Amino acid sequence: MSFYEKKWWKEAIGYQIYLRSFKDSNDDGIGDIPGIIEKLDYLKDLGVNLLWICPFYKSPMDDNGYDVSDFYDISEDYGTLEDAKKLIHEAKLRGIRIIADLVMNQTSDEHPWFIESRKSKDNPYRDYYIWQKGKIVDGKEVEPTNWASFFGGSCWQKDELTGEYYMKIFSKKMPDLNWANPNVRKGMFDMAKFWLDLGIDGFRVDAVAHIARSTEFEDSTMESTSKYKPDWRKFSNLPRLHDYLKEFNQEVLSKYDVMTVGEVGGGALPTEAIEYAGLNSNELNMVFNFDHNWCNNVWDLKNPEDPVITNLAHMKDMFEKWQTNLYGKAWNPLYWLNHDQPRVMSQYGNVNKRVLSGSMLATALYFMWGTPFIYQGEEIGMTNYPFKTIDDFNDVSVKNSYQIAISEGQDKDRFIGFTAHRSRDNARTPVQWKNAPCGGFSTVKPWFQVNPNYVSINVEDEQKDPQSLLNYYKKVLALRKHPDYMDTFVYGTYEQVLRKDTTVYGYIRKQDKHVLVITNFFDCSVDVKLDYHVRKVLLSNYNEQHYDLKHLHLRPYESFVVELE
Structure with missing residues (x-):
């Protein structure tokens, strides 16, 4: 494929929906699929023609749907399979395509595969997951390795039934799949075909960088004061995962006119991105990296009250790195934030000059080359939530880290203050649709806090104001798609x-x-x-x-x- 070959996904305008927080249609306090259908005309009017929807599969919701118990059914929180079919149909009527979050790294511990896997060491499903015996150190049993989890603590969880440990690089209720097992790969490929045959147009592939593991279960020698070492290269961006992705492409993706965007996270190099999404890699179409998401001082603050300051020189270096090193070799997604980062208005903008700073941020990003992905609420300038106590948070990783921090003697208020700047929960507060109770998201108390500034920041008021940030976003997207300039913005x-x-x-x-x-x-x-x-x-x-x-x-x-x- 040529870099300049026209593809619908190169010219699309994407919009990410965090389903739980988008729009509640049935007054249970939880966003749902009919709520998306209700807002399709709004999205079309904005200028969007591609939706990335976060996981809607059946799940016990330990991590808001990224812990899947049944890939072939819809969570009762979100609706039914018939609702999903209707959404696909109604979106297509409006010229809007849909890509689904494909959770490939892990399942829920309530998935039938894991229920079988943990029953005995000789169960046929045992090898669907990654099991290891503990080690004896100074006469005491410890985890198989000292590798850390992304959610705090060890990446191993002991299962008392068989006395062994399973790997879980996220929550203990999210055991990692063993992609080295061909039966696992076939099961995942069959599941992907099911959704493509239903009419979706591709996938955002969650945590794709982690589906291969080091086969040497040895302690990390990384220098770190932590008991468990954040040595992500033990299970991130390892060479073998490219074999798995090539097989996925050959067996599934190549048979459909679809797009795929993988999440490779922070630390990935442009050369690695080209391995994933090079024009002739036969793996994915593009990958998200996080290099530009933290170009400020939020991780270096001495006090939580200190101002957050953008490091533009660093940000410019990151944009240069990805815009120039991938050009002509691989495709690029453009985004300010997703469901795992704080609100961009609070990261790089000015909450007191929302329209000016928000329009600046939109202008800066969305005229570069690549496929844009706007995150829900970004277009009206939604901001971080004013977290005050640990009970204000929902994120399982924050709860875990809080318990560890307090056990180590850290000050509660400082932990909350720093976490408030950094937490992904900031992006997960309900969309503020109007100046009404619950921000118009629901008529009952929502599953999560509504930012109290919905009174002044909401879709309904911005639709009426010609000078609003929302209406500026419409101008940005219209210009990007203008027939006189689209080739320049997309392929130039x-x-x-x-x-x-x-x-x-x-x-x-x-x-x-x-x-x-x-x-x-x-x-x-x-x-x-x-x-x-x-x-x-x-x-x-x-x-x-x-x-x-x-x-x-x-x-x-x-x-x-x-x-x-």
């Missing part, structure tokens, strides 16, 4: 300008047109000079009609897109 080259400037992010896209994008990332004025001439102003968040690039005075968060002569 990328070249940063003002590379050493620590206040302004800018770049030129070149194809049949030459388009310049300039954004002032901060709440200050700045003067810059560029040796170009403006042919036409395409978009400005100050509604400016003229720009002199040789004497350019940028106001706070000022951003614009211009066609160059």
